[in-house]
Each structure stands twice: as C-alpha cells, then as structure tokens.
Amino acid sequence: MKRTIGLVDYASSDESDTDSNAAKEVHDTRKAESQATQPASKKLKKLPPLPGYLVPEAPVDNPALHQGRRRTTPHVEGQFAAYVYVPLTVERRSKLYRLLLQILEAGRGLVPILHPIGISQPELAPISQVTGPPEDATLELHISLTRPVYLRAHQRADFKRAVHNAAKAKRRFSASFATISDLTNDERTRTFLTLEVGAGHDDFKELSEHLTPILKSIRQKEFYQDPRFHASIAWALLDGAKAEEQKSRSPERNQDPPSTNEEFPTIPGFPPVLIPQLRAEFARQLVDSAVGRFEADEVHVRIGKEISRWRLQD
Numbered sequence: 527m528k529r530t531i532g533l534v535d536y537a538s539s540d541e542s543d544t545d546s547n548a549a550k551e552v553h554d555t556r557k558a559e560s561q562a563t564q565p566a567s568k569k570l571k572k573l574p575p576l577p578g579y580l581v582p583e584a585p586v587d588n589p590a591l592h593q594g595r596r597r598t599t600p601h602v603e604g605q606f607a608a609y610v611y612v613p614l615t616v617e618r619r620s621k622l623y624r625l626l627l628q629i630l631e632a633g634r635g636l637v638p639i640l641h642p643i644g645i646s647q648p649e650l651a652p653i654s655q656v657t658g659p660p661e662d663a664t665l666e667l668h669i670s671l672t673r674p675v676y677l678r679a680h681q682r683a684d685f686k687r688a689v690h691n692a693a694k695a696k697r698r699f700s701a702s703f704a705t706i707s708d709l710t711n712d713e714r715t716r717t718f719l720t721l722e723v724g725a726g727h728d729d730f731k732e733l734s735e736h737l738t739p740i741l742k743s744i745r746q747k748e749f750y751q752d753p754r755f756h757a758s759i760a761w762a763l764l765d766g767a768k769a770e771e772q773k774s775r776s777p778e779r780n781q782d783p784p785s786t787n788e789e790f791p792t793i794p795g796f797p798p799v800l801i802p803q804l805r806a807e808f809a810r811q812l813v814d815s816a817v818g819r820f821e822a823d824e825v826h827v828r829i830g831k832e833i834s835r836w837r838l839q840d
Contacts, residue, residue: 601642608675608829610689611668612822614757618663621817626759629808633719634643639791659782667757671734675746685740686834692736693825693836701726703818706804708796714766715766717796730755763792
C-alpha cells in the first residue's frame with residue numbers, strides 16, 4: 527500500500543526578504559511616531575502670561591464723557607469706524623454763522639437740552655452779548671455721503687482708494703440749504719436739528735452712489751435709497767438712549783464704567799411746534815444766496831482718528 531506524502535510549502539528567499547522588510551518598515555514607522563510625539567508634548571507647554579503693561583486696554587464706553595452718548599456698535603479690536611462726508615467751512619464772521627446762532631438760541635428756548643455741534647456755550651449767549659472768538663476762526667459742518675461704516679484693517683486702503691476715485695470722477699459744484707429739518711439716527715437714540723440741502727442734491731447723490739460698489743463689496747449698508755443730504759447743527763438724546771444703555775448692561779458683566787450719578791436728560795422727540803416755528807422765523811434768511819449758498823469742492827473720509835482729503839475736479 528502506497529503512503530501519501532504531503533508536500534511541505536517552504537518559503538522562498540524572496541518572500542523572506544519581503545516579510546523582513548515589512549517588519550522593519552512597521553518598526554521604523556512606530557519609532558518615528560514615537561519621536562514625533564515627544565517634541566509635540568513639549569510644544570504644548572503653557573507660556574507665562576504677558577506682563578500687565580504689555581496688555582492693551584480695551585476702550586471703556588463711558589457716556590459721562592460724551593454728554594450721555596453711548597456707542598451704538600460695540601468696540602471690536604482691529605475694527606475702525608469710518609464715514610465719508612463733504613465739509614462745509616463756516617467763517618464765524620459770516621452771515622450763515624450768525625444765523626446758526628439765532629436758530630440755536632430759538633431752538634434751546636423750546637428744547638433746553640439741545641446740544642450744539644461745534645459751537646461752545648459762550649458763543650450761545652444772547653446775540654447782543656456775543657463778543658465771539660477771533661474773526662478768522664471757523665466752524666466745520668459735515669454733509670454725510672455714507673452711513674457709519676466699520677472697516678477691518680486690511681480694508682482701509684481699498685476704501686480710501688474708492689473715495690479718492692469718487693472725488694476724481696466729480697467736478698466741484700455749488701449747493702445751498704433749503705430748509706430746517708429734524709432727523710433721527712438709525713438706532714433712534716438721538717434726534718438732530720439740521721439744515722437740509724436743496725440745490726446740489728443730485729450732485730451729492732451722484733457722489734454718494736460712486737461709493738455703493740465698495741460698500742457692497744465689504745458688506746456694509748449702502749446710503750439711504752431716498753437720501754436727505756443735510757448738515758447737523760445740534761442734537762438731543764431720545765428716551766430710547768436710556769433703553770439702549772440698560773440693554774447693554776447685564777448682570778454677568780463687570781466691565782461697565784463706574785456710575786457718575788449724573789443723569790443725562792432725554793426727550794421722546796422734538797416738540798411738534800419746534801420745526802414750524804424755526805422755519806417761520808429763519809427760512810427766508812436761510813434760502814438767501816448770500817447766506818445759505820456754498821461750494822462743495824472736497825470729499826473727506828474719516829477712519830478711526832485719521833482724516834484723508836481729496837479735492838473734486840475743477
């Protein structure tokens with residue numbers, strides 16, 4: 527009877543080399559991973575805190591320093607508030623300046639908490655008592671072309687370039703004030719007494735529309751669809767300002783400025799008789815070309831504390 531002999535399958539020399547190489551690769555990989563893990567754990571070691579004098583202080587929003595005004599947009603590190611405007615320089619010996627004093631004096635008779643813009647308390651004494659500052663002093667009013675805009679650091683150069691291009695594309699023009707109006711900010715925290723532009727409105731709108739593409743590209747609000755170009759001459763806090771202040775204070779926050787125990791008076795709005803009375807008294811003088819007419823020849827942009835200026839084309 528024949529015996530069946532099973533064949534034994536021996537590994538070839540090639541297979542032996544392959545297994546040996548694979549084992550070596552696994553060993554080398556684990557060794558490399560182990561070596562890579564060691565330095566990583568060292569990198570995660572906590573660094574000591576910076577000394578206090580090297581840590582920048584966050585701005586504190588203290589209404590007591592700003593006549594009750596409060597930021598409507600919280601401060602963000604690396605973000606810059608900006609707006610674009612046409613400046614109007616008013617000489618203090620001019621007829622327009624004298625008219626402004628009269629309007630403000632009458633306005634404060636009805637709204638005692640009215641805060642003038644750019645005019646100091648001594649200048650608001652009764653007209654007969656005003657000795658006034660030197661005759662060569664000036665007051666600058668602003669006619670806005672944008673809402674407040676908030677820029678990141680890397681967006682500032684492009685924004686200034688867009689304003690410069692808008693100035694280059696527009697010729698200087700004449701404009702004039704047509705009436706006295708009241709306007710309220712978007713947050714309804716302040717109401718403004720303003721001189722509203724009549725002649726030149728379309729030129730201001732053209733300038734403002736030149737800035738629409740850059741505003742869209744940085745996702746900021748465009749100017750108003752039906753803009754009312756104006757120069758603000760005074761303001762008052764609205765009752766909504768107190769609501770905003772209460773909303774901004776929460777039990778979890780300990781960063782609110784210390785109380786000054788000073789109340790800033792507010793109003794629900796201007797009294798209904800204010801604007802009609804001011805128009806009846808002063809509108810005729812305002813529309814006089816020797817008083818309310820002016821030249822728009824520059825565009826300014828303020829970004830943070832920096833102001834850049836460009837002249838319109840001659």
